Amino acid sequence: MTNTINELNKILDEADCLVDETKINEALDKMASQITADLSDKLPLVLCVMNGGLIPTAALIERLNFPLELDYIHATRYGMETEGTQLNWLSYPQTSLKNRHVLVVDDIFDQGHTLEAIQKWLEEQGTSSVHTATIINKLHDRKTNMQPDYVGTDVVDRFLFGYGMDYKGYFRNLKGIYAIKGS
Ligand SMILES: O=P(O)(O)OC[C@H]1O[C@H](OP(=O)(O)OP(=O)(O)O)[C@H](O)[C@@H]1O
């Protein structure tokens, strides 16, 4: 256990903070304004993509001053790894989705497979509209075809953690967004 704590503390000490708390808050404010303009009269259902979406979703919805409902979906393709594989669907929303305007919130748009699959599945459930939002868009050319409707900020192609994103299950709780040394 001491080894694990030491290893994790070293990872954090050596990491680069790419997006600090101030920049995250500015990004969230901008996204909230755009979402308010589009969805404030739609009684939307906000769907948090667990686990990474937890912190961004909480921060975003406290900036939305109109009636909305909240539920979650849990799909994961990275697990404890730094490379994604197939998407595992672990939990589905309990709220009826038919004829609903849905806003899906996640932490990061990396290759895009997670959000693309969730969007497709939601459309098959008879939703009226599906919008997608992520705090981070990772810049590289390995993307699927879709684009999130609302993006906080672009970040270079390194392995990230903090603000919802994990390194081996840890560090989702950090207030900034960090890149692992050498990644
Ligand atoms: O754009 P993609 O390449 O599909 O990657 C993005 C997804 O990967 C992460 O989830 P992960 O599978 O790590 O599960 P977690 O949210 O529980 O960390 C992140 O939270 C996104 O949901």
Ligand code: HPA
């Ligand atoms: O860079 C990342 N960090 C953490 N989780 C992730 N899931 C996709 N990309 C990442």
